[in-house]
Amino acid sequence: xxxxxxxxxxxxxxxxxxxxxxxxxxxxxxxxxxxxxxxxxxxxxxxxxxxxxxxxxxxxxxxxxxxxxxxxxxxxxxxxxxxxxxxxxxxxxxxxxxxxxxxxxxxxxxxxxxxxxxxxxxxxxxxxxxxxxxxxxxxxxxxxxxxxxxxxxxxxxxxxxxxxxxxxxxxxxxxxxxxxxxxxxxxxxxxxxxxxxxxx
Amino acid sequence: xxxxxxxxxxxxxxxxxxxxxxxxxxxxxxxxxxxxxxxxxxxxxxxxxxxxxxxxxxxxxxxxxxxxxxxxxxxxxxxxxxxxxxxxxxxxxxxxxxxxxxxxxxxxxxxxxxxxxxxxxxxxxxxxxxxxxxxxxxxxxxxxxxxxxxxxxxxxxxxxxxxxxxxxxxxxxxxxxxxxxxxxxxxxxxxxxxxxxxxx
Numbered sequence: 001x002x003x004x005x006x007x008x009x010x011x012x013x014x015x016x017x018x019x020x021x022x023x024x025x026x027x028x029x030x031x032x033x034x035x036x037x038x039x040x041x042x043x044x045x046x047x048x049x050x051x052x053x054x055x056x057x058x059x060x061x062x063x064x065x066x067x068x069x070x071x072x073x074x075x076x077x078x079x080x081x082x083x084x085x086x087x088x089x090x091x092x093x094x095x096x097x098x099x100x101x102x103x104x105x106x107x108x109x110x111x112x113x114x115x116x117x118x119x120x121x122x123x124x125x126x127x128x129x130x131x132x133x134x135x136x137x138x139x140x141x142x143x144x145x146x147x148x149x150x151x152x153x154x155x156x157x158x159x160x161x162x163x164x165x166x167x168x169x170x171x172x173x174x175x176x177x178x179x180x181x182x183x184x185x186x187x188x189x190x191x192x193x194x195x196x197x198x199x200x
Numbered sequence: 201x202x203x204x205x206x207x208x209x210x211x212x213x214x215x216x217x218x219x220x221x222x223x224x225x226x227x228x229x230x231x232x233x234x235x236x237x238x239x240x241x242x243x244x245x246x247x248x249x250x251x252x253x254x255x256x257x258x259x260x261x262x263x264x265x266x267x268x269x270x271x272x273x274x275x276x277x278x279x280x281x282x283x284x285x286x287x288x289x290x291x292x293x294x295x296x297x298x299x300x301x302x303x304x305x306x307x308x309x310x311x312x313x314x315x316x317x318x319x320x321x322x323x324x325x326x327x328x329x330x331x332x333x334x335x336x337x338x339x340x341x342x343x344x345x346x347x348x349x350x351x352x353x354x355x356x357x358x359x360x361x362x363x364x365x366x367x368x369x370x371x372x373x374x375x376x377x378x379x380x381x382x383x384x385x386x387x388x389x390x391x392x393x394x395x396x397x398x399x400x
Binding site: 188 | 320322323324325326352355359360363364365366376378382383386388389391392395398399400
């Protein structure tokens with residue numbers, strides 16, 4: 001049976017990963033959108049299994065020790081990670097899986113699951129990235145500068161990915177991801193099974 | 201400057217390469233559609249530079265000796281081939297190039313230009329392929345059987361290609377090639393130049 005494909009969507013903060021995915025996902029209700037696990041406390045309105053899988057720290061660390069994450073990281077004393085089992089089950093069942101993660105996490109998945117398709121979302125210009133980061137308003141100017149610096153560092157890693165998608169408009173970028181998914185479906189390594197089963 | 205991409209569309213006789221390309225080409229007037237050279241005499245209505253480049257045998261053989269073809273073959277005493285210079289000039293000028301050739305020719309281009317994108321067009325079923333070959337009417341039953349045998353042999357080579365496209369409908373298959381072209385455009389090996397020039 002056809003195995004599912006793991007798509008990892010990543011990119012610097014402010015590139016618009018979330019917006020692009022919000023355009024893309026409703027067109028693919030059959031895909032499995034993987035949710036992160038975290039040890040941080042739920043914020044008001046956040047539901048377990050919808051926004052995050054909320055976990056106790058001991059549980060998280062035990063799972064991590066048992067190689068139970070595709071990737072994991074620690075921010076401000078809280079742990080975040082992508083539980084491996086849920087993703088692997090879907091892939092084995094032939095479902096395509098979409099993962100939205102930070103650049104460092106994506107680099108870990110390249111190690112743990114190199115068969116994945118890695119898509120790097122970039123802003124059209126650095127001015128636009130600054131504009132988007134400033135637009136969040138919640139951030140102090142010094143935080144914006146730090147994020148821009150970090151974005152530049154992360155952009156240098158773009159060539160490690162399979163594809164680079166410029167997010168000049170979320171709709172257009174989502175269409176590009178659709179084209180990528182359609183093309184990847186037809187890669188001969190995958191489609192040769194069709195030839196063997198139906199034509200030989 | 202961005203270099204053009206060479207797309208080689210191939211597949212067994214009767215798979216419908218020509219029909220798919222007729223759907224695809226008008227949507228991409230900027231692409232260069234490469235025409236074969238041949239030593240056979242023009243048939244009524246065939247124009248030099250439109251259907252083929254008609255060449256004298258000596259001229260063809262001299263060009264072939266000087267490594268002037270991306271691929272070449274001999275059928276029934278006539279020579280056919282894809283002149284290299286016209287294709288290379290377009291690629292260097294940043295134009296995408298489309299080449300429609302037989303399977304043996306495509307295998308030669310894989311050797312001479314491995315950076316190409318190789319698309320293999322297959323029929324949805326062998327019954328459909330037989331139906332299409334019989335529909336040509338001009339063929340004797342024994343010729344149809346021979347072509348089916350040859351198609352089976354060629355289908356075994358499908359995994360050497362980059363992509364496999366099932367031609368269940370020419371329109372849908374052309375859309376799949378469009379998706380492939382859009383995806384290939386975004387391959388990080390190509391798109392990283394955009395990142396370097398605009399964001400770093």
